[in-house]
Amino acid sequence: MSKNTNNTNQGFKPSKGSFFQDNQKSVVFILGGIVVLILLYFGYQKLYLDPRAEEASNRMYKAEQLATIDSLQSKAIMGDGAFLGFKQIADEYSNTKSANIANAYLGGLYLRQGKFDEAAKALEKYAPTGSQILDPLVIGLTGDAFSELKDYKKAADYYKQASEKSSNSYTTPLFLKKLGLVYEAQNDYKSAETAYKKIKTDFPESQEASTIDGLLGRVQAHL
Numbered sequence: 001m002s003k004n005t006n007n008t009n010q011g012f013k014p015s016k017g018s019f020f021q022d023n024q025k026s027v028v029f030i031l032g033g034i035v036v037l038i039l040l041y042f043g044y045q046k047l048y049l050d051p052r053a054e055e056a057s058n059r060m061y062k063a064e065q066l067a068t069i070d071s072l073q074s075k076a077i078m079g080d081g082a083f084l085g086f087k088q089i090a091d092e093y094s095n096t097k098s099a100n101i102a103n104a105y106l107g108g109l110y111l112r113q114g115k116f117d118e119a120a121k122a123l124e125k126y127a128p129t130g131s132q133i134l135d136p137l138v139i140g141l142t143g144d145a146f147s148e149l150k151d152y153k154k155a156a157d158y159y160k161q162a163s164e165k166s167s168n169s170y171t172t173p174l175f176l177k178k179l180g181l182v183y184e185a186q187n188d189y190k191s192a193e194t195a196y197k198k199i200k201t202d203f204p205e206s207q208e209a210s211t212i213d214g215l216l217g218r219v220q221a222h223l
Helices: 016-043 051-059 061-067 070-078 086-092 097-113 116-124 134-148 152-165 171-185 189-202 208-220
Strands: none
Touching: 061 070, 061 086, 061 097, 070 086, 070 097, 086 097, 097 116, 097 134, 116 134, 134 152, 134 171, 152 171, 171 189, 171 208, 189 208
16 A cells, blocks of 8 residues: 655655756756747737837846856846846836746746745746746746755645646656656655656656656555
8 A cells, every 4th residue: 555645754765866857957948948938939929018028028138148158147147237137027027928937037047056945936926828838847847946945745736737737748757757756755656656657658758758667666666
């Protein structure tokens, strides 16, 4: 019989590699690809943006450039006086689409810096845009922040949302694996098995599927 308890002092303990490696995969994707997604999402609508929203979009350009350069990410967050950082964009242009995207950037950058409380707060402010890739990524990154804070119950909620938000071969198996790991951290081996089996059956060509038999074996030993 499986155990289902919130006691994370027993059973599987996620190692740094369990979340950090996958976290790097999703953070690098969001920082590297988000600019393209933003251009696609906002470019078509640019002529229809109200003046405040258009100003926010234009002023975020420099911070976007710096976000992918490790040594300049603090400037991307805070700005440097000559341009606004993501934090100022999110605060000063609240309720605009640019502020929403700025919160996604902030969360990803804070995760890279190991500032998990700040990451969780920024990411929880994000509102879905309708993007089939960006939305599950940001929801999943929120799960990453709570995983690092060892709030595995809340992390599981976000990973489940992320895995169900859009069915695709990139984000779905990525967050199903993380969902399984946090279920294991709570000794909920049956739920972990369900998550891992879904990767094996529904996404057999994914990177996660290549190592899923080992994870299945581990949880099934507890059933």
